[in-house]
Amino acid sequence: MRSLRSHQSELLAVVRAIAAGEAGEVRDILAAVTPGGGKSLLPVLAAQALIAAGICERICWVVPRDSLRLQAEEVFADPAWRQALGHDLSVRAADNTPGDPCRGLAGYVTTYQGIAAAPDLHLAAFRRHRYLLVVDEVHHLPGLNEADAAGGRDNTQDAAAAWSAPIEPLLALSAVRLLLSGTLERADGRRILWLPYRRGTGGRQEVDLAAPGWAVVGYSRARALAERAVLPVSFGALDGEAAWPEPEGGGERPRLGPHRLQAPAPQESTRPALFT
Numbered sequence: 001m002r003s004l005r006s007h008q009s010e011l012l013a014v015v016r017a018i019a020a021g022e023a024g025e026v027r028d029i030l031a032a033v034t035p036g037g038g039k040s041l042l043p044v045l046a047a048q049a050l051i052a053a054g055i056c057e058r059i060c061w062v063v064p065r066d067s068l069r070l071q072a073e074e075v076f077a078d079p080a081w082r083q084a085l086g087h088d089l090s091v092r093a094a095d096n097t098p099g100d101p102c103r104g105l106a107g108y109v110t111t112y113q114g115i116a117a118a119p120d121l122h123l124a125a126f127r128r129h130r131y132l133l134v135v136d137e138v139h140h141l142p143g144l145n146e147a148d149a150a151g152g153r154d155n156t157q158d159a160a161a162a163w164s165a166p167i168e169p170l171l172a173l174s175a176v177r178l179l180l181s182g183t184l185e186r187a188d189g190r191r192i193l194w195l196p197y198r199r200g201t202g203g204r205q206e207v208d209l210a211a212p213g214w215a216v217v218g219y220s221r222a223r224a225l226a227e228r229a230v231l232p233v234s235f236g237a238l239d240g241e242a243a244w245p246e247p248e249g250g251g252e253r254p255r256l257g258p259h260r261l262q263a264p265a266p267q268e269s270t271r272p273a274l275f276t
Contacts, residue, residue: 002084005037005219005224006219007031007038007039007217008041008045011029011045011046011217014026014029014215014217015029015045016049018049018053018055019049019050019052019053020053025212026215027176028213028215029176029179029214029217030179030195030214030215030216031179031181031216031217031218031219032181032182032184032217032219033181033182033217033218033219034182034219034220034230035182035230036224036229037221037229037230038219038229039136039180039182039219040071040072042134042178042180042217043059043061043072043178044075044081044085044087044089046059046132046134047089047107047132048085050132050176051089051106051132055130055175055176056131056132057129057130057131058106058107058125058130058131058132059091059106059107059108059132059134060107060108060109060110060126060131060132060133060134060170060174061091061107061108061110061134061136062109062110062111062112062115062133062134062135062167063109064112064136064140068111069093069109069110069111070093072091072136073092073109076089076090089105089106089107090105091105091106091107091108091109092105092107092109093109093110094108094109094110095114096110096114096117096118096121101121101122101125102125107131107132112140112141112167115163115166115167115170116163116165119166119169122166122170123169123170126169126173126174127173130175131170131173131175132174132175132176132177133170133176133177133178134177134178134179134180135167135171135177135178135180135193136180137180137181138180138181138192138193138194138195139181139182139184139185139186139192140160140163141164141167141192141193142160142164142186142188142190142191142192142193143193143194143195144161144165144193164193168193171193171194177194179194179195191205192207195207196208196211196214198211
């Protein structure tokens, strides 16, 4: 029989506590799982416990790519996990055909783009039923209004923010939210939609992992390696050097670098220089 990995067991304990009324005001769950660690089973575990308890009536799983939409449907249909967990829930990879997106099943899977293309369809579904909303790879969605604070970007011209805008009302309407990600930072430095933030060291913003109403489940690469959930990767050489070049036509920006990845004391600009 299949066994759960440690983060899957932790998530199951959280949703069972919510189902039993023992989790206080917790209605938001953040699962930060290293790539390959097995986060696709988490929506199944959450849906089984919360729907059985009547906390939620249905599940909506939102993914960033169409290929993941079909994979999510298959996770619920996996016969080995259905037997191991004793669940009989089914979801469908939905399109935006008018009507009930679940078609009588326990839930549906859609994409960021699908919600943005027909926001009223999904809003209507969430207003009719209590949903467990799962947002996969939530780091792809920037927090709204962050564009203006970061330098006056126009959200209407920002594709990622255009996905955030119709998803945010669904987050507000859902009974329980499960947000999945392999990273808690965006490359552009903007906040991630819905996540709580605080000021960290040096005044930098960081996700508040102790925010009220939130439960956090983590699964690092070290834990995944210890449980043999992922394979170790060895690099023959891991180093690099980068420098910001002088701007064309001159300018006031000073030259930065060279920076080395394996420098004993990297500066704050080292990582952006190497990975931009």
